[in-house]
Amino acid sequence: CSTRRWANTYSTLSVGSATHVQEFYKYIKVYPQCPANDLLFMNMTAQLARASLLPTNKMFKQMLKLEKHMDELLLREGYTGVYASRGMEILACQNHKFIGKFRKYKRKQEMKRFAKETKKSKKEVSSCRMV
Secondary structure (H helix, E strand, C coil): CCCHHHHHHHHHHHHHHHHHHHHHHHCCCCCCCCHHHHHHHCCCCHHHHCCCCCCCCHHHHHHHHHHHHHHHHHHHCCCCCCHHHHHHHCCCCHHHHHHHHHHHHHHHHHHHHHHHHHHHHEEEEHHHCCC
């Protein structure tokens, strides 16, 4: 019943979405439903709702870390066809404009990582040729 009380409190204050948290639990099955997790994910929906008003790279970086963490958990548990990116969409209350900005940030980070790895591999190849 404490979960219901917290859900009512957050709904009343309009800082979290209990329905989106329930949808998140149904989709991503690696997190057990308990009052602590309920509060955590309610807080995340509230933070993502606030961040959607003024998104920052720092917030996107934290979202990317959470998404990677969820992907690792899903792989470890052996779930297939369940993606952390969809879980992030649910937690962000399916705010497509905000998710679009996050995907753009994510693409840029992947391009930076790829460019860094390419540069590193080119250095290794050129150093091997000199020997």
